[in-house]
Structure formats: structure tokens, C-alpha cells
Amino acid sequence: MTTDTLSDRILNGERRALARAITLVESQRADHRAEAAALLDRLRESGRQAIRIGLSGTPGVGKSTFIESFGMFLTGQGLRVAVLAVDPSSARSGGSILGDKTRMDRLSRDPNAFIRPSPSQAHLGGVARRTREAVSLCEAAGFDVVLIETVGVGQSETVVSEISDLFLLLLAPAGGDELQGVKRGIMEMADLILVNKADGDLRPAATRTCADYSGALRLLRKRPQDPEGFPKALMVSALEEAGLTKAWEDMTSLVTWRRENGFWDRRRADQARYWFEQEVRHALLARLETAQARSQMHQLSDEVAQGRLGPAIAAETLLATLGRD
Numbered sequence: 001m002t003t004d005t006l007s008d009r010i011l012n013g014e015r016r017a018l019a020r021a022i023t024l025v026e027s028q029r030a031d032h033r034a035e036a037a038a039l040l041d042r043l044r045e046s047g048r049q050a051i052r053i054g055l056s057g058t059p060g061v062g063k064s065t066f067i068e069s070f071g072m073f074l075t076g077q078g079l080r081v082a083v084l085a086v087d088p089s090s091a092r093s094g095g096s097i098l099g100d101k102t103r104m105d106r107l108s109r110d111p112n113a114f115i116r117p118s119p120s121q122a123h124l125g126g127v128a129r130r131t132r133e134a135v136s137l138c139e140a141a142g143f144d145v146v147l148i149e150t151v152g153v154g155q156s157e158t159v160v161s162e163i164s165d166l167f168l169l170l171l172a173p174a175g176g177d178e179l180q181g182v183k184r185g186i187m188e189m190a191d192l193i194l195v196n197k198a199d200g201d202l203r204p205a206a207t208r209t210c211a212d213y214s215g216a217l218r219l220l221r222k223r224p225q226d227p228e229g230f231p232k233a234l235m236v237s238a239l240e241e242a243g244l245t246k247a248w249e250d251m252t253s254l255v256t257w258r259r260e261n262g263f264w265d266r267r268r269a270d271q272a273r274y275w276f277e278q279e280v281r282h283a284l285l286a287r288l289e290t291a292q293a294r295s296q297m298h299q300l301s302d303e304v305a306q307g308r309l310g311p312a313i314a315a316e317t318l319l320a321t322l323g324r325d
């Protein structure tokens, strides 16, 4: 299939074309990379934008259950929803939301939903880049909302917030009054904190946790991209599908405010800048990994070790040859 045909089919909202294009952006082959770049460039002209929602939380907090309920809620509103994942652990398990498709059983059968397991890639940088491109493909295919799930470990929240318009942090009700060891940096990224499992016996604990986090959020420095009252903490129950309407109302009012006040476009522009720089860094590092560069590195490092060349001049020699190819 040519790039033009594939692009037309994606713009038509054809799911099989979308799935195929995502496979293309996930490929490491140089010819596939070039094809993917051409496709993405063509699709960019559509100018379609989804609301990109990043969702993070520690294992077991209810991310998959929430995505199923919230996704069904959104499709119930007539919206088209795509679900992607940035999952550093999938490097081990080989795409963990695959197994999750059973947990997202209803959503995966909904014609207005599209679920894509995370690519199994060795490192977070690779996964992030491909997820970002997959998000663009989903936007071009006309999805209204793209949910990007990540497990709350390591750097993955930062990566997801660099792909998202809104960042949601899912928490479980805590026993005591401790703040569940949520890192300050993560709190500062959150637009909404959702205290999940606010049902049954856990409801009183959820109420306390929600109050604790509301207080903690008020202590953070005010961010320019927030209207009065944001970021905020809310209670939801993914299991009982409670609190979803309120959460969605808050998300849309935040989006509207940011659009009207220039913060939406500014964030997207900053993200584009960030990913451009990441691409440059990534490509430069990749050049160090070619057979030729490795052998030259080896040779120069021997000369440095033997005292025949200074480290700085040797580095310059190597870098000068990387520029040409």
C-alpha cells in the first residue's frame, strides 16, 4: 500500500489502516522509519486534534478498570476513544495491556474505541517516541480522545506528560494520613488527581485521601496554565462507574480555559520543540552505534590510552567524522 493510500484510509477513520500505520511507526527498519516519517508529515496537514489524556498510577490502583469505565462513558457521549500505553515493564512482559484486553473487554468490543497494547521495546525512549507517533496517527484518524496509560515507575510519567494535554494521576485510598509516597515532581505534573476505589468499605478512606491531596495541591506553587481551582483532587469509582461525569466536566472545562487563554497551543508548541530535540539527540547517539563509529571509537580510545592523543582532540576527531555520512 502506498503512503498516499494509507494516509487517505487513516483520514477516513479506517481502523485497520490505523493499526497498520502504528505497526509501521513501531518498526526499527530504516526504510520503515522513512516511510513512517513521510506518512506522519502528510497526516499532519489534517490539523485534527484530539484531547490527549495521560494517565498514571502505581500498579493495582485501577488504571485498566478506569480506562474501561471512562472509555465506555466517553463512547456513550458519542465520542471516539483511542487507548495507548507507555509501559516500561512491557519490555519484559511483551506488551502488558495485551492481557488487559480482557479487563477492557467491553471497551475493546466497542466500535468507537481503539485499543493498542504498548510496543515491546527495550528502552523507554524508544517506546515514548513510538507512542507519540501513534497518538498523532489516532488524531488523524479522527479520534476525539486519546488515553495514554503508563505505570507509575521511573521516568514514564514525565514522558507521558510530554505527550499529553492533560495529565491524570490515579491514587488508591490510603490507610493513614500519609501521602502514599507520591513524589513532588509527579504531583506538580498532575492536572487532576483521581482517588479511585471510592466505594464500599473504602469510601471513608477515599474521602480522607482526597481531602489530604486537595490540601497538598493547594500548597504547590500556582501554575500559569491553570484557572482558579485547578489542579484538583476528585473521588471516583472505576468499578461502580461513579464520579466519571464530574471528572469529565472538569477535564473539558480545563481544556476550554486553556484553549481560550493560549495555553493549549503553547503546550503543544513546547512539546514539539522538546520532541525535536529528543529526535536530534537520539539520532546523534545512533550514529555512535554504527560499526564504523564503533571501530573508530575503539581505535581512538587506544591511542588516548597509550598517550599518543589527548582525550579532547580525539573526541573532536571522532565527532567530526560523525557529521559526514
Ligand SMILES: Nc1nc2c(ncn2[C@@H]2O[C@H](COP(=O)(O)OP(=O)(O)OP(=O)(O)O)[C@@H](O)[C@H]2O)c(=O)[nH]1
Residues within 6 Å of the ligand: 057, 058, 059, 060, 061, 062, 063, 064, 065, 066, 103, 151, 196, 197, 198, 199, 200, 202, 236, 237, 238, 239, 240
Ligand atoms: N473496589 C474497587 N476496586 C477496584 C476499582 N478499580 C479497580 N479495582 C480493582 O483493583 C484491582 C486492580 O485493578 P486494575 O484496573 O488491574 O489496576 P491497574 O492499575 O491497571 O494495575 P496494573 O495494570 O497492574 O498496573 C482489580 O482487582 C480491580 O477490580 C474500584 O473503583 N473500586
Ligand SMILES: [Mg+2]
Residues within 6 Å of the ligand: 063, 064, 065, 100
Ligand atoms: Mg493495568
